[in-house]
Amino acid sequence: xxxxxxxxxxxxxxxxxxxxxxxxxxxxxxxxxxxxxxxxxxxxxxxxxxxxxxxxxxxxxxxxxxxxxxxxxxxxxxxxxxxxxxxxxxxxxxxxxxxxxxxxxxxxxxxxxxxxxxxxxxxxxxxxxxxxxxxxxxxxxxxxxxxxxxxxxxxxxxxxxxxxxxxxxxxxxxxxxxxxxxxxxxxxxxxxxxxxxxxxxxxxxxxxxxxxxxxxxxxxxxxxxxxxxxxxxxxxxxxxxxxxxxxxxxxxxxxxxxxxxxxxxxxxxxxxxxxxxxxxxxxxxxxxxxxxxxxxxxxxxxxxxxxxxxxxxxxxxxxxxxxxxxxxxxxxxxx
Numbered sequence: 001x002x003x004x005x006x007x008x009x010x011x012x013x014x015x016x017x018x019x020x021x022x023x024x025x026x027x028x029x030x031x032x033x034x035x036x037x038x039x040x041x042x043x044x045x046x047x048x049x050x051x052x053x054x055x056x057x058x059x060x061x062x063x064x065x066x067x068x069x070x071x072x073x074x075x076x077x078x079x080x081x082x083x084x085x086x087x088x089x090x091x092x093x094x095x096x097x098x099x100x101x102x103x104x105x106x107x108x109x110x111x112x113x114x115x116x117x118x119x120x121x122x123x124x125x126x127x128x129x130x131x132x133x134x135x136x137x138x139x140x141x142x143x144x145x146x147x148x149x150x151x152x153x154x155x156x157x158x159x160x161x162x163x164x165x166x167x168x169x170x171x172x173x174x175x176x177x178x179x180x181x182x183x184x185x186x187x188x189x190x191x192x193x194x195x196x197x198x199x200x201x202x203x204x205x206x207x208x209x210x211x212x213x214x215x216x217x218x219x220x221x222x223x224x225x226x227x228x229x230x231x232x233x234x235x236x237x238x239x240x241x242x243x244x245x246x247x248x249x250x251x252x253x254x255x256x257x258x259x260x261x262x263x264x265x266x267x268x269x270x271x272x273x274x275x276x277x278x279x280x281x282x283x284x285x286x287x288x289x290x291x292x293x294x295x296x297x298x299x300x301x302x303x304x305x306x307x308x309x310x311x312x313x314x315x316x317x318x319x320x321x322x323x324x325x326x327x328x329x330x331x332x333x334x335x
Contacts, residue, residue, distance in 0.1 A: 004317070005056040005317070006032070006033050006057070006077075007057040007058070008052065008058055009036065009040065009059050010039070010058050010064045011060055011063045012039075012062055012063030013039040016036055016061075020303075021306070027310050028309065030314075032059075032317070040065070044074075057078070058080070058082070059313075060085075061083065061084040066091055067092060068095060072096070072099060078099075079102065080101065081104070082309045083326075084308070085107075085297075086111075102325055103325065103326040104322035106308035106309060106324070107324070108308065109307070110297050110304075111165040111168075113295065113301045113304075114295045117295035118173075118244055121267045122212055125267060126179075126211075134286055153179060155178060156212065157210045157212070158212045159207065160183050160214055160216060161227075162184075162215065162218070162245070163187070164217065164334070166245075171183065171197070182200075182206055183196065183198045187333070203231070204231070207231055210236075211240070214242040215242065215250070218333060224248050225249070232251075233258075237263050239265075242268075243266070243268050243270055244270060246272075247274050250268075250272070259288055260285065264287060265287035268282070269290075269295040271290070276290070
């Protein structure tokens with residue numbers, strides 16, 4: 001049997017059993033030699049020096065220290081970083097690319113629960129569920145049977161901002177429903193949008209024509225406050241804005257002003273700042289539905305991230321390359 005590569009966890013130690021529960025850990029250990037009791041939370045810890053010196057594969061995750069030159073000098077045999085979460089921006093440095101170390105991300109796996117959350121919110125918002133709940137809570141009386149005009153998901157127009165991994169997954173999940181999606185993304189052309197099965201629109205046209213808008217763009221200096229007062233004013237009366245991406249993409253002061261008029265409503269899983277201050281109007285405005293950044297992998301969903309790493313480790317063990325390599329050339333415009 002071929003000798004397994006030496007590997008080490010580098011993340012918050014409390015996350016290891018959540019992302020790598022027993023059955024996932026057992027499968028990982030078939031491909032690499034890794035000790036779940038030895039977790040790097042600080043690459044300068046002298047107790048880790050010998051293990052780091054032998055490490056060929058780092059299994060990283062939330063809480064991983066930054067992989068700067070000093071950290072990489074401590075792991076001279078390192079050839080791959082397998083990240084069991086989404087964004088790697090907090091841990092990668094140019095030194096990784098200079099040394100030819102492969103970096104893989106489980107962002108594709110983490111996209112699944114975010115897209116599922118988004119789909120659920122789109123369908124519930126289309127039925128005006130959140131406002132109906134508030135009315136029922138306030139009036140304590142059933143409004144009676146009968147058709148409610150203006151609600152429903154047959155032919156409702158949904159605008160997707162960003163053909164990110166999550167944005168693409170949302171479009172995939174929308175296909176079985178009688179919804180009418182559209183897309184805006186400056187890095188997608190007409191042919192690319194056609195391959196995704198949706199029309200490509202400029203941002204302002206998408207906002208004007210969509211009854212539900214969901215944000216899946218990365219936050220960069222170019223996209224910060226992408227949706228401000230001007231953009232919100234373009235949205236039709238009764239429209240719903242969903243944000244599961246980054247709070248900084250949205251001008252919260254402008255959103256609060258719109259919500260106070262009752263013209264729009266919003267579903268926010270991310271905010272700016274995060275968490276919101278206790279006195280934020282968003283907690284109490286009737287058009288706002290706030291959740292505490294839980295759209296991404298939670299609970300048993302974390303094992304999906306571990307499985308993504310396992311599959312990458314199996315590819316490496318078989319002499320192949322990682323399937324979900326991070327491309328430093330496009331990292332600047334990714335989440």
